[in-house]
Amino acid sequence: MTEKESLKKLKELAKKNERIRVNDIKSLLQHITTPIGQEKAGKLIRKIESDGIPAKVAFVGSHTIQGFENATAFEATKRNLSIQTFMGGFNQWRFLMLQPGSDLDHFNPDVTVCSLDESVIFQHIGDKGWSVNSLSSSLDQAFAEIKQVLTVYTERTAKTIVLHTIPLPLNDWKTVTNYRDKQQLSILWRKFNQNLLNLYTVLENVIVLDFEVLTQNAGEIRDQRMKYYASMSYTANVWQVLSKELASILASIKGLTKKVLALDLDHTLWGGVIGDDGVHGVQLSKEFPGNQFYAFQQTIKRLQEQGVLLTIASKNDWDNVKDIFTSHDDMILKEDDFVQISCNWGPKSESLANMANRLNLGKDSFVFVDDNPFERELVSSHLPEVTVIPLSKDPSLYVHDLLIDGYFNTLVLTDEDRTRSEKYKQMLKREELKEAAASIEEYLLQLEMELDLFAVASSHIPRITQLSQRTNQFNLTTTRLTESDVSAISNSNSHRLYGFRLKDKFGDNGIVGYVHVTQEEDRWLIENFVMSCRVFQRKVETEVLRLILEDAKSQGVAEVIGIYKPSAKNKLVADFYKQHGFEYVDQGDYGTRWVYRFKTEIEKVEWIQLRSSKERVNV
Known part of the structure; x- marks a missing residue:
């Protein structure tokens, strides 16, 4: 087509x-x-x-930004999002972000995008005349103004704000005639952009994209005619690359970040067919053409080290393949880097479906990479939830093809991410123990689980935020929190934020969930209950709820309200409160409300022990 x-x-x-x-x-x-x-x-x-998953995006700027919203709608749809947009008027960014009750506030976006150009700097030159010294002062004034506007706006919203660095226009750089001043101007401008990039250290919900890096391969980024005719500082090429990043940010906020990279082998991780060419006959080296595949493996390894789960989906005999992982000197990826390996002659769609089932992850968590268009089309037709990368015929473009859409990007990277691969391997060992046990109770007792329930502190904020944004199945309301939200909740006297860790004989699962509670005199409201899919079907949620109800009772609470708001993926927990002795109250836009009045007690889960911890909640 x-x-x-x-x-x-x-x-x-x-x-x-x-x-x-x-x-x-x-x-x-x-x-x-x-x-x-x-x-x-x-x-x-x-x-x-x-x-698609609904998302609200507001666009404001210092120049004409029409077209950015359309490019974002295109990229967001690729990520299963359906966006509603707000477009600020020309150069209205200050007013909209500074003024309480503005149209921007009423729109209440999930993400506010503020696109600025050099005019926010040059306006401060005034009568000082054009010189490197006057530009130095203007850059400082511009940064102070941007920071002030953002600070005021972040006092009214904890939602994400996205900016980009501002490129130094070529013509203005060329206006300076001596090379020492040219260099000084470049240094000052880079310092300004560095200050922008550092804003996240004081404004947690601000993300600044590096314009210079992102537009390296964008082609023409300025059209002088459109600049004069329509005050349009950047071309459609710029909106195209920036919108990809924006779509990744939106996907992360809405819990749509991909988790698994499923890889073909022949002509993908190396050049050639290992069954025909042998372990040392395939193209894989530090010299051309093997260096293209070497670089691709390097990239994949970097992703794996940041929490991306790797699997193999290949039509091959494992006996013909496995030796390359140990005997080829330039094989960067090792067998131990993969959490699942499927080497057989069956349909790859079946292999991927089985992997999703074994890993207890949705098929939409998978990204599939294969050089063969026929195999890609089969997977796309049988598993439309799986994202299929259209690899180029030229292997020198493999790295670009894998990374261009940012499917694995996330707002924060935690210690949990860096050990995710190991944790999923532990989960598979648990499944092996489960299959060998005589009963489910015997299996759960043999796991030797230890639970730690604690009050969330500042060091836990990144992980709690990530659980909020990435957990879909065991998420009672699918409310997404930013780091600013979590920080505010954990420091509020009217809220309680419980986190919980789980350890067993196979290892430490880390922080696997949280419960957000609002305190209202003698009534508590469970705003949300979130738990990682890694610890499903062990009654961890029952023991956590029991401990929280004990805590509530000790505080003189008469009733605890729980809310369930259905989504496309959380049907698993639709009856969670009913199953734990809560009574139905009512239903509305907020979801279904349930109440617990301490008429009965939840029995302690016998196979879960409580860990001692300095952070332990006193229940």
């Missing part, structure tokens, strides 16, 4: 007065590759009501 044909089909969908499946829209987007085509597609997508 051509780009023109795909746009025509999108037009037809936009005319339909019905809800469209986001997967039907996504299938058309892969054929639309030009910035102009993507801008047109995004405009059409914004007219379509889809079943």
